Amino acid sequence: xxxxxxxxxxxxxxxxxxxxxxxxxxxxxxxxxxxxxxxxxxxxxxxxxxxxxxxxxxxxxxxxxxxxxxxxxxxxxxxxxxxxxxxxxxxxxxxxxxxxxxxxxxxxxxxxxxxxxxxxxxxxxxxxxxxxxxxxxxxxxxxxxxxxxxxxxxxxxxxxxxxxxxxxxxxxxxxxxxxxxxxxxxxxxxxxxxxxxxxxxxxxxxxxxxxxxxxxxxxxxxxxxxxxxxxxxxxxxxxxxxxxxxxxxxxxxxxxxxxxxxxxxxxxxxxxxxxxxxxxxxxxxxxxxxxxxxxxxxxxxxxxxxxxxxxxxxxxxxxxxxxxxxxxxxxxxxxxxxxxxxxxxxxxxxxxxxxxxxx
Amino acid sequence: xxxxxxxxxxxxxxxxxxxxxxxxxxxxxxxxxxxxxxxxxxxxxxxxxxxxxxxxxxxxxxxxxxxxxxxxxxxxxxxxxxxxxxxxxxxxxxxxxxxxxxxxxxxxxxxxxxxxxxxxxxxxxxxxxxxxxxxxxxxxxxxxxxxxxxxxxxxxxxxxxxxxxxxxxxxxxxxxxxxxxxxxxxxxxxxxxxxxxxxxxxxxxxxxxxxxxxxxxxxxxxxxxxxxxxxxxxxxxxxxxxxxxxxxxxxxxxxxxxxxxxxx
Ligand SMILES: Nc1ncnc2c1ncn2[C@@H]1O[C@H](COP(=O)(O)OP(=O)(O)O)[C@@H](O)[C@H]1O
Ligand SMILES: [Mg+2]
Numbered sequence: 001x002x003x004x005x006x007x008x009x010x011x012x013x014x015x016x017x018x019x020x021x022x023x024x025x026x027x028x029x030x031x032x033x034x035x036x037x038x039x040x041x042x043x044x045x046x047x048x049x050x051x052x053x054x055x056x057x058x059x060x061x062x063x064x065x066x067x068x069x070x071x072x073x074x075x076x077x078x079x080x081x082x083x084x085x086x087x088x089x090x091x092x093x094x095x096x097x098x099x100x101x102x103x104x105x106x107x108x109x110x111x112x113x114x115x116x117x118x119x120x121x122x123x124x125x126x127x128x129x130x131x132x133x134x135x136x137x138x139x140x141x142x143x144x145x146x147x148x149x150x151x152x153x154x155x156x157x158x159x160x161x162x163x164x165x166x167x168x169x170x171x172x173x174x175x176x177x178x179x180x181x182x183x184x185x186x187x188x189x190x191x192x193x194x195x196x197x198x199x200x201x202x203x204x205x206x207x208x209x210x211x212x213x214x215x216x217x218x219x220x221x222x223x224x225x226x227x228x229x230x231x232x233x234x235x236x237x238x239x240x241x242x243x244x245x246x247x248x249x250x251x252x253x254x255x256x257x258x259x260x261x262x263x264x265x266x267x268x269x270x271x272x273x274x275x276x277x278x279x280x281x282x283x284x285x286x287x288x289x290x291x292x293x294x295x296x297x298x299x300x301x302x303x304x305x306x307x308x309x310x311x312x313x314x315x316x317x318x319x320x321x322x323x324x325x326x327x328x329x330x331x332x333x334x335x336x337x338x339x340x341x342x343x344x345x346x347x348x349x350x351x352x353x354x355x356x357x358x359x
Numbered sequence: 360x361x362x363x364x365x366x367x368x369x370x371x372x373x374x375x376x377x378x379x380x381x382x383x384x385x386x387x388x389x390x391x392x393x394x395x396x397x398x399x400x401x402x403x404x405x406x407x408x409x410x411x412x413x414x415x416x417x418x419x420x421x422x423x424x425x426x427x428x429x430x431x432x433x434x435x436x437x438x439x440x441x442x443x444x445x446x447x448x449x450x451x452x453x454x455x456x457x458x459x460x461x462x463x464x465x466x467x468x469x470x471x472x473x474x475x476x477x478x479x480x481x482x483x484x485x486x487x488x489x490x491x492x493x494x495x496x497x498x499x500x501x502x503x504x505x506x507x508x509x510x511x512x513x514x515x516x517x518x519x520x521x522x523x524x525x526x527x528x529x530x531x532x533x534x535x536x537x538x539x540x541x542x543x544x545x546x547x548x549x550x551x552x553x554x555x556x557x558x559x560x561x562x563x564x565x566x567x568x569x570x571x572x573x574x575x576x577x578x579x580x581x582x583x584x585x586x587x588x589x590x591x592x593x594x595x596x597x598x599x600x601x602x603x604x605x606x607x608x609x610x611x612x613x614x615x616x617x618x619x620x621x622x623x
Pocket of ligand 1: 040
């Protein structure tokens with residue numbers, strides 16, 4: 001049995017069904033991220049874990065003990081809200097000490113613990129400030145320290161980095177990861193930012209419309225999405241709709257033959273292939289002279305060139321459809337808008353999802 | 360901002376101050392005038408009207424009654440509304456709409472109608488509340504509801520109290536502790552605000568007091584009314600006094616709140 005479990009949880013608000021048959025297992029010390037579009041039920045999941053919301057059906061258990069009916073106070077699960085919700089009437093010290101005061105822990109211990117936490121989150125010397133005297137990033141750190149102070153069994157973070165600016169966000173992300181590792185605390189974070197989810201987590205839970213679409217390590221989720229939703233929500237993918245002639249393994253994108261990795265196609269005629277832009281390559285047409293009938297070669301014209309720093313993204317028009325190709329660093333310099341090109345890719349980089357219709 | 364716009368705003372401000380201060384100034388002046396019906400400015404000044412008022416036992420009784428009424432209405436409405444609002448906010452957001460609708464009722468029902476309705480109802484009921492100050496207190500509390508509701512609800516939302524309370528309980532704190540360390544300190548200025556509105560409402564409320572208990576248990580406004588019929592100057596003296604009283608209390612409470620919780 002996993003450390004923290006949600007089994008067959010259902011939750012509706014009035015007629016609005018928010019979580020459907022929700023099963024989730026989280027191991028001790030793991031950093032799990034729930035990621036999904038806005039309104040898919042991420043916050044509700046955290047609130048149910050914290051005991052702030054009661055599920056209509058299903059059980060929550062922690063260390064094998066059912067806690068579904070326990071009040072939040074008893075669960076030892078801390079939650080950091082998107083808005084931080086710091087206590088404006090208390091100083092930084094008071095905010096962090098709050099959970100310890102509530103437990104009537106003696107003054108000296110409280111002082112020692114708070115000072116230790118201030119050190120961990122890098123706020124030494126600010127203990128006498130009030131929340132309104134702090135920057136967004138500092139408030140975020142106070143909220144984190146406050147949640148950690150009572151030594152919870154599980155830490156819940158609801159979009160903790162969404163309210164700070166981009167530069168601070170990246171630094172806080174690294175720090176959050178470091179603190180989580182150091183303390184070994186079981187953490188469930190919510191984000192709608194897939195890049196954040198991939199970079200910070202041990203495991204990613206992709207949610208959509210109150211259901212779990214896929215659970216896996218960041219690499220699994222990115223490289224082996226199990227369905228269309230995951231393929232398109234996590235990272236960036238080209239979606240090529242292809243047709244199969246007869247019962248062969250050969251499929252065609254318009255009239256260009258595509259070679260696929262071996263797989264069982266149960267008589268499907270129309271398929272969608274998902275290919276990451278960074279796995280595609282650009283060639284000059286003359287480089288490939290004599291190989292015109294090879295598979296996985298798509299001739300086109302560069303329509304747009306967008307410089308992203310580490311990569312340059314090219315929008316290539318192939319038979320009226322756009323295919324995105326990412327080229328790293330200096331390699332991108334020799335390609336211009338209007339160039340005639342051939343796009344190639346290896347069969348191993350293709351993710352196939354059957355039933356070629358629109359999502 | 361353009362210079363022209365600023366000028367207009369400054370003029371508007373000056374006009375508003377004159378509009379408010381002129382009658383107040385005139386009233387104060389009248390309360391200390393010896394005679395002021397033949398000249399532009401009073402002919403002389405005296406505090407005799409004040410000493411007459413302060414020597415009147417009836418005045419102190421009326422002031423006492425009004426204070427009791429105000430404090431009870433404040434205490435009752437605060438004790439009823441703060442927990443109800445918070446519970447609704449945290450557990451049943453939909454219930455809030457009903458509380459809100461009910462709390463607005465006193466605004467839309469004219470107070471004369473309200474008073475007559477209560478008097479009629481309790482006169483025919485076997486409950487011995489008819490004509491008693493208890494009934495007046497309860498009726499005043501009902502009038503006080505929307506004032507307390509608005510102030511507290513407003514404050515609660517501006518500071519996001521619901522999330523603070525939720526944070527506090529996930530940190531292991533029980534409700535009494537949360538009330539004392541989070542709810543009261545942060546809601547304090549909202550409660551004070553509502554209390555001051557209630558105070559000034561109760562001090563000036565006449566329809567209910569007159570129709571429900573009248574002269575048998577006179578409040579400040581009933582007393583003012585009886586004095587006014589005899590002596591116009593005494594009435595303006597009383598107005599100045601009750602104005603000063605309200606203002607003093609307001610400042611005291613506001614300063615107290617700022618001291619205590621460092622909030623403004
Ligand atoms: N207290 C509530 N009352 C009614 N509907 C709610 C409540 N909380 C959330 N919802 C609804 O549940 C759905 C999921 O919300 P939420 O869990 O906040 O999504 P997310 O955090 O993924 O954006 C949304 O449609 C939202 O409107
Ligand atoms: Mg959310």
